[in-house]
Amino acid sequence: MEKQLTKHQYLILGSLLFGLFFGAGNLIFPIHLGQLSAHNWAPSALGFLLSAILLPLLAILAISLTRSSSVYDLALPVGRKFALFFLILIHATLGLLVASPRTATVTYSIGIQPLLPKSLDHMGLLIFSLIYFGIAFALSYNQSKVTDYVGKLLNPILLILLAFIFLMAFVIKGDLRQINLLPAATGATSNLVNGFLQGYNTMDALAGLGFGVTIITALKLFGVQKAGARSKAVAKVGAISMGLEAIIYIFLIALGAASLKYLHLSDNGGTAFTQIMQHYTGLAGTAILGAVTFLACITSCIGMLTSLSQDWGRRFPKLGYHFFLTMTSIGAFLIANFGLDQIILYSTPLLSLIYPIAMALIILGLLTPVLGKQPLIYRTTVGLTLIPAVLDFIHTLPPYFAQMRFFSGIDGWASQYIPFYKLGLDFFPFMLIGLVGGWLLVLALKRTTVLAQH
Numbered sequence: 215m216e217k218q219l220t221k222h223q224y225l226i227l228g229s230l231l232f233g234l235f236f237g238a239g240n241l242i243f244p245i246h247l248g249q250l251s252a253h254n255w256a257p258s259a260l261g262f263l264l265s266a267i268l269l270p271l272l273a274i275l276a277i278s279l280t281r282s283s284s285v286y287d288l289a290l291p292v293g294r295k296f297a298l299f300f301l302i303l304i305h306a307t308l309g310l311l312v313a314s315p316r317t318a319t320v321t322y323s324i325g326i327q328p329l330l331p332k333s334l335d336h337m338g339l340l341i342f343s344l345i346y347f348g349i350a351f352a353l354s355y356n357q358s359k360v361t362d363y364v365g366k367l368l369n370p371i372l373l374i375l376l377a378f379i380f381l382m383a384f385v386i387k388g389d390l391r392q393i394n395l396l397p398a399a400t401g402a403t404s405n406l407v408n409g410f411l412q413g414y415n416t417m418d419a420l421a422g423l424g425f426g427v428t429i430i431t432a433l434k435l436f437g438v439q440k441a442g443a444r445s446k447a448v449a450k451v452g453a454i455s456m457g458l459e460a461i462i463y464i465f466l467i468a469l470g471a472a473s474l475k476y477l478h479l480s481d482n483g484g485t486a487f488t489q490i491m492q493h494y495t496g497l498a499g500t501a502i503l504g505a506v507t508f509l510a511c512i513t514s515c516i517g518m519l520t521s522l523s524q525d526w527g528r529r530f531p532k533l534g535y536h537f538f539l540t541m542t543s544i545g546a547f548l549i550a551n552f553g554l555d556q557i558i559l560y561s562t563p564l565l566s567l568i569y570p571i572a573m574a575l576i577i578l579g580l581l582t583p584v585l586g587k588q589p590l591i592y593r594t595t596v597g598l599t600l601i602p603a604v605l606d607f608i609h610t611l612p613p614y615f616a617q618m619r620f621f622s623g624i625d626g627w628a629s630q631y632i633p634f635y636k637l638g639l640d641f642f643p644f645m646l647i648g649l650v651g652g653w654l655l656v657l658a659l660k661r662t663t664v665l666a667q668h
Contacts, residue, residue, distance in 0.1 A: 219447055223436055227447075228454030230365030230432060233372070234425050234521075235270065235459060237317050237514025239416040241507060242324075242483030244463050247412050248470020249479050249486055254405040255471035259464055261409025266416045267460045269573065273422030274452030276579025278445040280587070283430055284525050285423040288579050291592040300571065301525060307568060308424050309522035309542050312561040313417050315550035317511035317518075318343045323554050324484045325504030336551075343550040350515045351543040357535065360520055361432045364513045372509040373458075375502060380465045382494050383472065411638050414565050418459075419572055421518075422452075427528075428521045484554075519543060559612050566606035570641035574599040577645070590659075591652035598648035602641040605632060 219227075244262065251258035282288045285304050289297040308314065322342045330338045353363050429451060433444050470483070473490050480486035487507075491499030522542055527535035549557070574595050578585075585591055605628045608621050615621055634640045 218443075219433075219436060219438065224447075224450060224454060226361065226365045227429065227432060227436075227451045228458070229369045229373075230361050231425065231429055231451055231455035232458050233364040233369035233513035234428065234517025235418055235421055235455060235514065236369075236372070236462070236510050237313065239313075239316065239320075240266075240418070240459070240463075240514075241466070241510055242320060242487065243412055243415045244466035244483070245470040245473075245486045245490070246480065246483035247409060248467040248472075249474060249477075249483075251405050251409070251467070252471055252474055255467050257403070257406040258409035258412075259467045261406040261411075262413045262467065263409075263460055263463060265410045265413030266418050266463060267413075267456050269413070269419035269576065270422035271452055271456040272580060273419050273572070273576050274426065274456075275449055276576045276582075277423065277426040278449040278452070280579045280582050281441045281445050282426065282579075284427040284528070285575075286525065286529065288423065288575055291578075291587045291589045292596050293589075293593070296596070298529065300575075301529065303568060304420055304424050304572070305518075305522035305525055307561075307564055308417065308420055309518040310545050311549060312557060312564065313421070314515050314518045314542070314546040315552075316554065316557050316561070317515040318346045318546070318550040319554035319557060320484060321346065321504075321507050321511045324488055324507045325500075328488065328500065339553070340551055343547050346512070346515075347543045347547040347550075350512060350519055351539065353512075354516050354519045354523070354539055354543075355536070357431060357520065357524065358435055360428070360516060361435070364516055368509055368513050372506060372513070375506045375509070376462060379491070379494075379502070379506070380469070383469055383490075384465070387494060407637055407639070414569055417565065419576070420565075420568060423572060423575070424521045424525070425517055426521075427524045428517060431524060515546075519546070563607045563610045563612075566610045566638070567603050570599050570603040570606065570645070571596060573641070574645050574648070577649070581649075585653060588652070588656050590656050591649065594652035594655065595645060595648035598644045598651075599641055602632065602635075602644045605635065605640065606638060609635070609638075 247258050247262055248255050276282075276288060277285075280288055284301065286297045286301040289300045319339070322339050326338060326342050327335065354360065426448065429448055430444055433447055438444050438447055469490065470486060473486060473493075476493055477486070477489050480489065487503060488500065491503040493499075495502060519539060519542055523535045523539040526538045527533065530538075578592055578595060605624070608616075608624050609628065611621055616625065628635050628640075632640050633643055
């Protein structure tokens with residue numbers, strides 16, 4: 215008989231998934247968004263929740279509905295080569311090139327850098343990132359222990375510290391009473407769109423696709439072996455973790471908006487969070503924030519290293535889990551030492567390329583009960599979505615590349631002729647045309663086949 219998970223086990227797995235999701239960007243971007251939005255923080259929060267909560271939840275549901283073990287299975291109807299390419303691209307972005315190194319640099323910039331003289335910045339980051347990835351490697355080495363380390367130990371401590379911060383800000387100090395709950399008459403729509411696009415930076419929609427393999431591995435260790443039962447369990451676990459994350463995002467965005475009563479607009483969320491904590495608790499706030507940041511980032515880093523090594527190890531079994539874990543830990547350590555500003559600068563074009571494709575696959579996965587896994591529908595949808603994805607990649611290139619005649623020419627042409635291009639939402643019409651067009655082609659081919667038989 216198939217084993218049924220208890221409520222306690224669901225909570226542990228929900229805590230695990232939350233810990234894997236909630237990392238560097240999940241702390242700093244909502245705070246900064248709240249400051250940027252000011253009195254229009256509520257529409258910004260709604261937009262942010264759409265891309266940073268709804269999309270990851272839909273990603274988890276897509277994995278669940280298609281009974282996939284990983285993003286490879288989800289993308290497989292497009293073709294084996296594409297599925298392998300996208301699997302490598304997703305995990306390389308999360309575990310190696312962007313998200314994992316960013317967790318180390320954010321932890322350093324918030325918790326360590328303010329305590330060091332500027333002359334020791336580079337050396338400090340080198341030593342800290344070496345220790346940081348050493349800890350992440352050690353805690354990720356035994357796959358069967360990841361649930362215990364993250365779900366039962368590290369994440370509960372993180373939640374307690376976050377609860378203390380919100381209690382201090384909104385109950386003891388009463389800053390919640392000082393912010394507007396209703397948006398201003400103007401600017402609500404632009405803030406909604408900005409919040410949606412800012413949610414990309416958390417990378418959680420990609421993480422929802424990438425972490426599927428880690429949750430499924432944890433379910434197997436809990437005795438849930440059948441694909442159907444695992445799919446239902448994955449959906450429930452996703453709902454628990456995303457619901458908790460949504461509540462925390464709203465509080466963080468509100469905290470950023472409320473901070474404008476006693477702070478000026480900061481350059482980034484890390485600086486803003488540091489100043490906010492110093493305002494509430496003085497020197498102790500720096501230590502509390504350092505602990506919160508470390509716990510949020512290390513749990514997320516463990517998740518990214520683990521899921522990459524599990525997925526790539528499964529596809530390349532001769533190399534295996536521990537080989538990829540070692541190589542990725544070393545690679546992420548090296549990239550982290552380029553610094554937070556450089557990582558964010560070069561991550562934006564990469565995310566602009568990957569996100570539309572990921573969203574196309576998520577929608578296709580959700581429509582599986584209706585459309586099935588028709589390769590033609592998958593290929594037309596993903597193929598057409600690639601066009602605006604490449605254009606968005608060009609549009610968000612760093613200034614050095616963006617100013618080149620070739621790229622600036624393409625960007626100028628797209629700004630004039632592609633709908634919603636300047637908003638960064640140009641992939642929606644392309645995706646819709648590909649989806650409907652692929653479906654009509656399938657119906658036409660079926661009709662032709664029926665007529666030929668008669």
